[in-house]
Amino acid sequence: MASGVVLFTRDLRVHDHPALAAAARTFGQVLPLFVYDREIFDGPYAAPNRVRFLLDSLDDLDSSLDGALLRRSGAVPAEAIRAAREANASAIFMSSDVSALAQRRERRLRRLCEEAGVQLRTFPGVTVVPPEALRPAGGDHFRVFTPYYRAWRQVLWRPVEKPVERIEAISGLRSAAPPEITGEPSPEGQRGGEAAGRQRMKGWLEKGLAAYAARHDDLAADATSRLSPYLHFGCLSALELAVRAAEQGGEEFVRQLSWRDFHHQVTHAFPAMSRDDYRRPRQWRHDEVALDAWKRGLTGVPIVDAGMRQLAREGWMHNRARLLVASFLTRRLAVDWRAGARHFLDLLADGDVANNSGNWQWVAGTGNDTRPNRVFNPIRQAHRFDPEGDYVRRYVPELESVEGGAVHEPWKLEPLLRRTLTYPDPIVSLA
Ligand SMILES: Cc1cc2nc3c(=O)[nH]c(=O)nc-3n(C[C@H](O)[C@H](O)[C@H](O)COP(=O)(O)OP(=O)(O)OC[C@H]3O[C@@H](n4cnc5c(N)ncnc54)[C@H](O)[C@@H]3O)c2cc1C
Numbered sequence: 218m219a220s221g222v223v224l225f226t227r228d229l230r231v232h233d234h235p236a237l238a239a240a241a242r243t244f245g246q247v248l249p250l251f252v253y254d255r256e257i258f259d260g261p262y263a264a265p266n267r268v269r270f271l272l273d274s275l276d277d278l279d280s281s282l283d284g285a286l287l288r289r290s291g292a293v294p295a296e297a298i299r300a301a302r303e304a305n306a307s308a309i310f311m312s313s314d315v316s317a318l319a320q321r322r323e324r325r326l327r328r329l330c331e332e333a334g335v336q337l338r339t340f341p342g343v344t345v346v347p348p349e350a351l352r353p354a355g356g357d358h359f360r361v362f363t364p365y366y367r368a369w370r371q372v373l374w375r376p377v378e379k380p381v382e383r384i385e386a387i388s389g390l391r392s393a394a395p396p397e398i399t400g401e402p403s404p405e406g407q408r409g410g411e412a413a414g415r416q417r418m419k420g421w422l423e424k425g426l427a428a429y430a431a432r433h434d435d436l437a438a439d440a441t442s443r444l445s446p447y448l449h450f451g452c453l454s455a456l457e458l459a460v461r462a463a464e465q466g467g468e469e470f471v472r473q474l475s476w477r478d479f480h481h482q483v484t485h486a487f488p489a490m491s492r493d494d495y496r497r498p499r500q501w502r503h504d505e506v507a508l509d510a511w512k513r514g515l516t517g518v519p520i521v522d523a524g525m526r527q528l529a530r531e532g533w534m535h536n537r538a539r540l541l542v543a544s545f546l547t548r549r550l551a552v553d554w555r556a557g558a559r560h561f562l563d564l565l566a567d568g569d570v571a572n573n574s575g576n577w578q579w580v581a582g583t584g585n586d587t588r589p590n591r592v593f594n595p596i597r598q599a600h601r602f603d604p605e606g607d608y609v610r611r612y613v614p615e616l617e618s619v620e621g622g623a624v625h626e627p628w629k630l631e632p633l634l635r636r637t638l639t640y641p642d643p644i645v646s647l648a
Contacts, residue, residue, distance in 0.1 A: 221306050223311070224293070344482075
């Protein structure tokens with residue numbers, strides 16, 4: 218009976234999975250495979266929050282596939298070919314991805330497949346619109362968001378695939394043990410998996426989406442979807458989510474998903490995005506003390522410290538807070554965006570080469586912002602997006618006793634009260 222391998226990477230789901238659906242249609246038997254990539258697990262990017270989320274997601278995928286998921290460990294291309302040989306498979310199907318690592322992986326696998334006489338077929342599945350599908354006149358990718366969004370909204374999206382409910386699996390192959398989680402995941406981190414992701418999506422579409430446009434920037438309201446880690450690991454299809462949100466008139470939310478696609482198409486065209494300035498390099502200061510205070514949420518600027526502590530506690534941070542802490546690090550402290558992006562990747566469950574580097578460069582003025590000199594004033598933003606100070610008090614217990622918006626400027630408090638707070642003065646002038 219003809220058989221094929223489906224190589225999963227960060228598309229850990231059975232709903233709307235073009236590669237899996239095509240394999241189920243094409244082959245009598247399918248071998249679903251995931252490889253713990255040594256390039257990732259032996260390097261600095263195997264952050265505990267993401268490893269835990271990944272392991273949850275693999276367990277969930279395995280149970281959706283009736284225990285058929287084969288897990289191996291090593292170099293992905295070599296392991297995929299090895300599994301194909303063991304299964305006597307004539308082809309490997311996988312989703313294309315954008316990062317430098319993903320592009321290199323696909324190129325190597327293609328070479329090995331050619332040598333081994335195995336067919337490699339790649340499919341969309343990571344973004345709503347594939348990165349190469351949209352091109353501006355005279356360029357290979359969009360550098361500015363608004364025209365991208367216009368084109369993205371007009372192009373025909375592929376239809377959502379039906380979930381693959383059963384495959385004729387190949388049994389008898391031995392899985393590798395999962396890698397150890399080195400380090401402690403965040404105490405209040407989200408758990409992974411397609412089932413958990415779909416449940417959150419359902420709740421979000423029913424109860425959260427309608428108020429998104431009005432409330433997504435309200436820090437204390439916590440009124441965003443928190444679907445980002447599920448999108449990062451592909452437990453949810455970005456396309457399915459965008460289609461369903463668009464059907465309900467959630468255009469502002471759909472626009473955010475377009476930002477995700479935008480950064481993915483930039484990274485696809487410029488795979489050095491996590492390392493090199495996209496345009497306009499800047500001068501940075503080397504300041505380990507300031508960087509350390511920022512990482513620990515001890516800058517003395519409450520809104521910045523609240524964001525950084527949310528990141529440590531939850532492995533996630535509200536988008537408005539991400540903007541403020543990143544602007545503070547790069548514009549006030551003049552510390553290189555790469556140091557901030559690296560710390561985010563150490564903690565974010567949704568930590569993503571394209572979205573993280575794209576947004577960091579946008580804020581730092583080296584990226585795609587059409588106003589590269591934009592600087593966020595953290596105090597003005599704090600009063601605007603956390604007017605009652607509830608977000609700050611939630612994450613900075615030293616300031617719990619300070620009422621209302623006064624919490625954003627503790628240095629202005631009456632001296633007697635100020636002295637009772639064990640909270641530092643700002644490490645930099647905010648004038
Ligand atoms: C400095 C900085 C670093 C960031 N790093 C990451 C990262 O590593 N991974 C990541 O997924 N997002 C990153 N973002 C984007 C954004 O902050 C998160 O996607 C969002 O906060 C996730 O929460 P949510 O799912 O509740 O978002 P929602 O507001 O509910 O939005 C829905 C989805 O749209 C996408 N999205 C929203 N805003 C953006 C954006 N600005 N850029 C790209 N996609 C977006 C995400 O997939 C998100 O899950 C970063 C933003 C900044 C400013």
